[in-house]
Amino acid sequence: MLGRNAAGIYWMFRYLERCENNARLLRAGLRISMTQYDHAGQDWESVLIATSIKTLFDKIYNECNSSSVINFILREKENPSSVISSIDKARQNARMIRTVLTKEVFESINEIYFNLKRLLKRPVTEQSLPKTIDIIQRQSALVRGCLHGTMLRNDVYDFARLGTFVERADNTARILDMKYHILLPAVSYVGSSVDISQWENILRSVSAYQSYRWLNENELNPQGICNYLILDDRLPRSLNFCSKNISLNLKSLSQSYSASFCSVKMSSGQFLYLKQLAIEEIFKNGLHEFLSTFLVKLNSISNQIEKDFRFYK
Amino acid sequence: MSFYNEMFEDDGNARLCYLKYLEWLNAPEQTDLIKRKEEAENVFRRTGITFNVYSEKEETEKLIPFDLIPRILTGDEWKIIQRGVEQRVKAINSFLWDIYHHQEIIKAGIIPHSLIEQNEAFLPEMIGFTPPSGIYTHIAGIDLVRTSEKEFFVLEDNVRTPSGVSYMIENRETMYNMFPELFSKIKVRSVTEYPAKLLRALKASSPQLLNDSTVAVLTPGMYNSAYFEHSFLADQMGVELVESQDLQIIDGRVAMRTTQGFKIIDVLYRRVDDMFLDPLSFNENSALGVPGIMDVYKSGSITIANAPGTGIADDKAIYSYIPEIIRFYTGQKALLKNVETWLCRNKEHLQYVLENMSSLVVKEVHGSGGYGMLIGPAASKQELSAFKKKLVRNPANYIAQPTLSLSTVPVLKKSGLVPRHVDLRPFALVSRDNVFVTDGGLTRVALKKGSLVVNSSQGGGTKDTWILENN
Numbered sequence: 077m078l079g080r081n082a083a084g085i086y087w088m089f090r091y092l093e094r095c096e097n098n099a100r101l102l103r104a105g106l107r108i109s110m111t112q113y114d115h116a117g118q119d120w121e122s123v124l125i126a127t128s129i130k131t132l133f134d135k136i137y138n139e140c141n142s143s144s145v146i147n148f149i150l151r152e153k154e155n156p157s158s159v160i161s162s163i164d165k166a167r168q169n170a171r172m173i174r175t176v177l178t179k180e181v182f183e184s185i186n187e188i189y190f191n192l193k194r195l196l197k198r199p200v201t202e203q204s205l206p207k208t209i210d211i212i213q214r215q216s217a218l219v220r221g222c223l224h225g226t227m228l229r230n231d232v233y234d235f236a237r238l239g240t241f242v243e244r245a246d247n248t249a250r251i252l253d254m255k256y257h258i259l260l261p262a263v264s265y266v267g268s269s270v271d272i273s274q275w276e277n278i279l280r281s282v283s284a285y286q287s288y289r290w291l292n293e294n295e296l297n298p299q300g301i302c303n304y305l306i307l308d309d310r311l312p313r314s315l316n317f318c319s320k321n322i323s324l325n326l327k328s329l330s331q332s333y334s335a336s337f338c339s340v341k342m343s344s345g346q347f348l349y350l351k352q353l354a355i356e357e358i359f360k361n362g363l364h365e366f367l368s369t370f371l372v373k374l375n376s377i378s379n380q381i382e383k384d385f386r387f388y389k
Numbered sequence: 390m391s392f393y394n395e396m397f398e399d400d401g402n403a404r405l406c407y408l409k410y411l412e413w414l415n416a417p418e419q420t421d422l423i424k425r426k427e428e429a430e431n432v433f434r435r436t437g438i439t440f441n442v443y444s445e446k447e448e449t450e451k452l453i454p455f456d457l458i459p460r461i462l463t464g465d466e467w468k469i470i471q472r473g474v475e476q477r478v479k480a481i482n483s484f485l486w487d488i489y490h491h492q493e494i495i496k497a498g499i500i501p502h503s504l505i506e507q508n509e510a511f512l513p514e515m516i517g518f519t520p521p522s523g524i525y526t527h528i529a530g531i532d533l534v535r536t537s538e539k540e541f542f543v544l545e546d547n548v549r550t551p552s553g554v555s556y557m558i559e560n561r562e563t564m565y566n567m568f569p570e571l572f573s574k575i576k577v578r579s580v581t582e583y584p585a586k587l588l589r590a591l592k593a594s595s596p597q598l599l600n601d602s603t604v605a606v607l608t609p610g611m612y613n614s615a616y617f618e619h620s621f622l623a624d625q626m627g628v629e630l631v632e633s634q635d636l637q638i639i640d641g642r643v644a645m646r647t648t649q650g651f652k653i654i655d656v657l658y659r660r661v662d663d664m665f666l667d668p669l670s671f672n673e674n675s676a677l678g679v680p681g682i683m684d685v686y687k688s689g690s691i692t693i694a695n696a697p698g699t700g701i702a703d704d705k706a707i708y709s710y711i712p713e714i715i716r717f718y719t720g721q722k723a724l725l726k727n728v729e730t731w732l733c734r735n736k737e738h739l740q741y742v743l744e745n746m747s748s749l750v751v752k753e754v755h756g757s758g759g760y761g762m763l764i765g766p767a768a769s770k771q772e773l774s775a776f777k778k779k780l781v782r783n784p785a786n787y788i789a790q791p792t793l794s795l796s797t798v799p800v801l802k803k804s805g806l807v808p809r810h811v812d813l814r815p816f817a818l819v820s821r822d823n824v825f826v827t828d829g830g831l832t833r834v835a836l837k838k839g840s841l842v843v844n845s846s847q848g849g850g851t852k853d854t855w856i857l858e859n860n
Contacts, residue, residue, distance in 0.1 A: 077629075077647060077648050078629055078631065078635055078645060078646065078647055078648075079635070079646045079647060079648050080632070080634065080635050080646070081629075082648045168611070171437065171611050171616075171620075172611050174437070174620040174624060174630075175620055175623045175624040175629070175630045179436075182437065183435050183436060183437075186434075186435055186436075186437050187435055190434065190435075231648060333648070333649050335649070385648040386646050386647070386648055386650070389646070
């Protein structure tokens, strides 16, 4: 396959994942704003902090409230990671690489593009937010379903999965990093309602709240949450799970091309490292340090994938 | 002016080839057909069958309006067209070989020397070079109009990079999906084998005799107005759709960058114009081509389809010589008629055109897409006098033709069936020893009442074109 097509499908699925992550983040924000009365405004601000684009937001908007944040994350064209920007880029990539996509995958991404464009034409109110988020999540599930149900299990598929897992790992790590201060046991916060709601927010923004409760009998504590989001290999958004899949997809590429690649070594090294890690160790050495290193490594794996498979040259 | 209505005779009776269709159309269950139009449009939008419009900012992708009423031709009518197109395309290939070699046709005094040498579409780089397999135009689209039961005229030859074949196929797919019952009632010849035939023709033109040569489609990119067609054809043929940035010359061959290194291309079906093909030979600012590809081509290591320099044969000024070109190379009379054409570069012709402008269609020699043309009978006095000024300033840039009484086929409107003017573009594929004309084509239809301009860029639509089985 063409290197440019590999780049196209990799980025198509990164953007699609980003689009969905945004929707999830807003759902968490909305939930918090409904359950917390004292901190209106702040809750929405925490959503922005998680996406690490607060600076850009401040440039465009004067006030941080529900409507400005919702607008910024869903519809703002100047925000390169907004839902509308992401879906636009995902579809642009899809058009570029149409010849490697099944009809089903192409049509589903085309459909989500047109639907979201129509849906996000006008500002989304708090009232219509749940419905909007729902549509975004359902539509991206449709694309994913079409991918799983119709695409050949070959190099094209591997690149699609790589894009998904790299973006997902990046997203989970960033959310944890942006909130690491509240996950660290600080005397004044522990046990207060703010604290718990923030933890809950973190879990909700990666769709892990429900399953965390199943596993931990509703026992919310920083170490448990971190252990879950970083090391639990059953959770499809944990760093461990994503790293394992990045490594697996790269191995599969290496096998089908009968060649060895730097990115394969790097990713399997990363996975093996996470696998033997204990949460106590992470906390001992500093959560922020761990996450920063993780993001740097993830980024260099992504760059190496670009090089190994000749995305651009 | 009276127009030939392809569906109905003057007394309102249906013509024979539409009988079965009308029987279906007039059945009670077809009453809300107009509502199903939207259904068809949704299919096109979902499938991404769009073309790009450059001028508009927000919505850059447009749908070509699709009319649900098919245009039907009998097997016998088709035979006339098929033979005529075949003859024409063969003669054009002979002409191209001659014009880039011995120029016998100029020596014989049939075509003036100046018409070739001063023509932008004539590429000196091609002089003395024979393309692999000897074919210049592998893919041709010939624009026809009909004026009566038996009369078809060629309006234009497209032998550079003709487009529209994807619409021919997708229009049929849409009809299959929406009206399956129709196709079990009426036997319509299939058009779906076109991509397979195209691939076979391209592979057969490979510079080396290989068991499996590598074919790729070269597109200017996704912002090109015909991008859908480029990706459609690559997808249907199962070959890579490449852009300039994917290609490199390696060891004297053209190669594409794949995830596993560079892979050599034997046949390049390019949808990039001559001038942008090689910045080293042509437009040096081109970012759409491959630097050095002409050298590779001339060393015989790659087939470029269509060959560079084919444009000299579909130039509007050369067009008027095609009947003589056919006679010169085949010894036969042209089966399909040309429209009478006045070349404004010729003084007497110019005089005639200036005097009769209000009844003529005046076109730019290199124009396309229906831009820059004047339709005399529809033009205001101001438009006529403004155009006259342009014409006098640069006569060689224009040709003129009589306003033809284009045939009509009804389109579906809320008020029912209304006649609209149509043209037809059949597609031909050229191999070493035969010319294949697809059993179908692209029917373009002017959607405005009385309009003779069918181009999609000017608000024209398309119809599915049916060739009936003879029985």
